[in-house]
Amino acid sequence: MRDPQSGAAAFTAALGAEIAYWRKRRAMTRSELATAACFSASTMGRIEREGPKDVADTWRLAQALGVPLSTLVERAE
Secondary structure (H helix, E strand, O other): OOOOHHHHHHHHHHHHHHHHHHHHOOOOOOHHHHHHOOOOOHHHHHHHHHHHOOOOHHHHHHHHHHHHHHHHHHOOO
């Protein structure tokens, strides 16, 4: 049986990678996305490496990227 903790951590990291993918696809810099989503540039870097901390952060990023929240989640699964 898969450990739920490691599964959640893997999903969160995949979500961060998905956010980075869409940022690059939109030709945005980290700083531009951070500003659009009201994050600092350092927080944006952490999110892309480790994933967002909660659903509200993920929603803000999806809005800033112009991507449905469901798309980010589905592709990260």
